[in-house]
């Protein structure tokens with residue numbers, strides 16, 4: 515692309531687009547990175563510079579970009595129908611995908627409700643849980659138990675059950691109240707269930723690892739503890755696997771690590787291999803049955819989005835699952851996870867790395883100003899962002915969560931490229947914060 519065209523596109527990007535989760539005052543003052551194409555785990559900008567996609571294009575990409583089987587599946591579907599609604603009628607890829615998802619999901623789940631983002635998959639689960647109890651006549655069960663530092667998306671329902679001050683506080687007057695478990699406390703969870711179960715519809719949790727909170731690891735057994743408390747007290751368990759689903763933690767779903775069966779399971783991001791917006795909320799037959807009745811009973815679930823069950827996205831998702839099976843993607847992860855684990859150990863020696871946290875191919879490295887005193891960097895120093903900009907110069911695309919450097923490469927990354935990604939991060943760290 516010629517330099518004038520590149521300059522024009524960059525100018526239009528700065529002047530026309532309002533980028534999400536981005537301080538536009540800073541953005542407008544900088545040279546933006548505009549992706550033009552991608553291949554495998556590499557993204558290419560307008561100038562043709564290559565970057566390792568170190569965060570899977572915001573945790574969505576699974577097998578790499580331009581994966582032939584996914585490209586082909588979308589093209590094949592395009593020759594049939596690009597979109598048709600699921601409101602009152604069906605389409606072929608959504609049926610096949612429902613079957614494929616239920617085959618790999620926990621065995622108690624029996625029904626698939628489609629939507630189009632992680633946030634909507636959570637919104638759907640919350641409303642289903644709420645209406646389920648209303649239908650059963652337990653009108654007082656209107657509340658939700660959730661976790662401190664949780665992140666479940668940006669729509670108002672999902673923000674309500676979130677627990678991240680930075681993102682959520684400003685919207686507090688618009689949100690419904692929740693019951694918050696702090697510090698992954700087993701004891702507090704028990705006390706809160708005992709006190710509030712009678713008025714609680716569901717407990718919602720990101721299984722094993724809170725991604726957006728900075729890759730915060732849950733203590734072992736906490737997820738099964740929540741399952742037990744839900745069972746004991748008649749509360750539904752919603753597991754939000756929007757980030758952890760589709761292999762990120764080393765198993766297809768994170769709940770498998772503790773053999774937990776949720777009543778509602780939220781899936782998005784990696785579901786379509788990171789190609790198209792698609793989400794699904796999986797429910798038990800028991801929940802589904804509570805919504806059945808004569809029309810005039812109005813037990814219908816009055817919720818649905820225009821692109822619900824989009825055939826192109828479902829075709830991509832089917833191809834995604836086929837690749838998992840045919841290329842034995844989960845089996846191949848063991849070695850990659852080990853390489854990441856070993857590589858991260860070296861970072862611990864760095865004077866400005868406080869902690870590394872990892873589950874599968876999800877990792878967070880927490881920066882610290884002074885290890886001895888425990889002093890953190892000021893938010894205004896934007897140290898996480900600075901390290902990521904340095905990584906960008908060295909050919910890796912990363913996006914921090916505050917002062918937590920996030921690594922979440924596509925599952926399809928090779929061990930060599932994974933090592934290269936770690937090398938780039940080390941270089942970026944040394945350049946920004948010399949040891």
Ligand SMILES: Cc1ncc(COP(=O)(O)O)c(C=O)c1O
Pocket residue numbers: 631632633634636665666667668720725726754755756757758782783
């Ligand atoms: C656990 C979890 N739930 C929900 C969401 C929201 O997903 P989306 O951005 O697709 O709405 C995210 C996004 O990062 C997430 O990590």
